[in-house]
Amino acid sequence: MRTCSKKKWMSMSRTIEAEEAGSRRPLNVGVVGATGLVGELFLRLLEERSFPLGRLKLFASDRSKGQTRTCQGKTVPVEVQTPDGFDGLDVVFFSSGDDISKEWAPVAARAGAVVIDNSAAFRMDSDKLLCVPEVNGHLLPKGRGGVIIANPNCSTIQLVCALQPLQKDFGLESVHVATYQAVSGGGKEAQNELAVQLKAWAAGESLPSPQIFPHPIAMNCIPQIGSFQDNGFCSEEIKIMRETKKIMGDSSFRVSAFTVRIPAWNAHSEVAWVRLKKQVEPEAVLAAIKKQSGLILEDEPKKGIYPTAHKYSDKDGVAVGRIHRDLDDPNTWILWIVSDNLRKGAALNGIQIAERIFDLKSGS
Ligand SMILES: NC(=O)c1ccc[n+]([C@@H]2O[C@H](COP(=O)([O-])OP(=O)(O)OC[C@H]3O[C@@H](n4cnc5c(N)ncnc54)[C@H](OP(=O)(O)O)[C@@H]3O)[C@@H](O)[C@H]2O)c1
Structure with a gap:
């Protein structure tokens, strides 16, 4: 007869408890990278959304040993x-x-936890779900520990949120997207680099040499996020192109991405040219976007009303505006898409995944 290891037994019994208790049992939560931009936001969101928190364990590098963080x-x-x-x-x-996810996420999963991973380590693994709850949340396991769920790239998340209603109602033929990505996408040190350069620029001093970005980011735009491949694309672009198809469960439409880092502090902006399978009226496009949960329609451009990174920094949801038909191709629609890369692009999406898995009422 096969014996069950103690760890496996503990994990199985927690799974059953979670299934039976649904949202009633407080959940023991760990955050790895708890001192970073995304990690600290996880802590704020656990509080904001009244996540039923039991024990909380926080992990970071040696450098942060001795620090504390407070949550709930x-x-x-x-x-x-x-x-x-x-x-x-x-x-x-x-x-x-x-690297940390590759090494430690399997350890946490073997210990019986649901692992929700913000890195790119597992996103394209065929046996791992890459999840945006509004798009493919129905594929999430219910209350089951011992799994790794991958959280997509921040620019991909806001793109697929905007594409989802268009795919559902009209079908997609192709998507071309150009991004304007904030420095917070590069983490705490990246924000610090912009702040230091801006200060030097304002004082008329020469800019200190960049450590995080390949060129000065203050007063600049850099057409590179990540490293370049031989095909001319950089790694961020490849992530967007591959992840979009995987999440949407459809590799039949074409996706092409071009990513740019800009000196915005937080929240990514994108313009997407979306070719639909059908020719449809503007009212139908607007109605599809309006009814999609998590999407905010802000589209009165003549009055100066459209989403901006300033406005949607530290806000939930994905905002869409400047929606108009291409002049040369009636099936192509142009959309401006803005979202907080740390919230919906990372921590919020992760918490929403956990809320679905453990059947918690969202935000409560
Ligand atoms: N920023 C975004 O918009 C965004 C969006 C989606 C996904 N992500 C992904 O989320 C992750 C974190 O991003 P971030 O922006 O929060 O970066 P960050 O601000 O630079 O934070 C990095 C975190 O990782 C920790 N860390 C570094 N070395 C470690 C080690 N050896 N063991 C354990 N922890 C270690 C740091 O701890 P110390 O403070 O001790 O150094 C810090 O808590 C990355 O994988 C990133 O690609 C980020």
């Missing part, structure tokens, strides 16, 4: 990951980069 009135020390550090956790949010 609990002040918790920051630890470094250890092989048994994830035992007893129901859900662990990872936001520390690809």
Whole structure:
């Protein structure tokens, strides 16, 4: 007869408890990368959304040892990951980069946790779900631990949220997207680099040499996010193109992306040229967008009303505006899409995944 290891048994019993208790049982939560931009936002969102929090464990690098963070009135020390550090956790949010996720996410999953990973480590694995709840949330496992769910790239999330109603109602033939991405997408050090350069620029001093971005970011636009491949695309563009098809469960439409880093502090903006399978009237496009949960329609351009990064920084949801038909191709629609890359583009999407898995009433 096969025996069941203690870890596996603990994980199975937690799964059953979670299934039986639904949202009633407080969940033990871990956050890896808890001192970073995404990690700190996870803590704010657990509070804002009254997530039913039991035990909270926080992890970061050696550099943060000795620090604490507070969430829902609990002040918790920051630890470094250890092989048994994830035992007893129901859900662990990872936001520390690809290498840390590759090494530790499987450890947390083997300990029985639902792992929600913000890095790119597992996104394209054929056995891992890449999830945006509004698009493919129906594929999430219910209350089951021991799984790794991948959270998509921030620019991909806001794009697929806007594409979803158009795909559903009219079918997609192709999508071309250009991004204007904020420095927060590069983490705390990237924001710091912009702040230091802006200060030097305002004082008329020469800019300190960049450490994070390949060129000065203050007063600049950089047509590179990530590293270049031989085909001329950079890694961020490849992520957007591949992830979009995987999440939408459709590889029949064409996607092409061009990504640009701009000196916005937070919230990414994108323009997408979306070719539909059908020729439709503007009212139908607007109605499809209006009825989609998580999308905000802000589209009165003549009055200066359209989404901007300033307005949607620190806001939930994905805002869409400047919706108009292409002059040369009646099937192509042009959309301006703005969203907070740290919220819907990372931590909020991760928490929404957990809320679905554990059947929690969203935001409560
Ligand atoms: N920023 C975004 O818009 C965004 C959007 C989607 C996905 N993501 C992904 O989310 C992750 C974090 O991004 P971020 O913007 O929050 O970066 P960040 O501000 O630079 O934070 C990085 C976090 O990782 C921790 N870390 C570094 N080395 C570690 C180690 N050896 N062990 C454990 N933790 C370690 C850091 O801890 P210390 O403070 O101790 O160094 C910090 O908590 C990345 O994978 C990123 O690609 C980011």
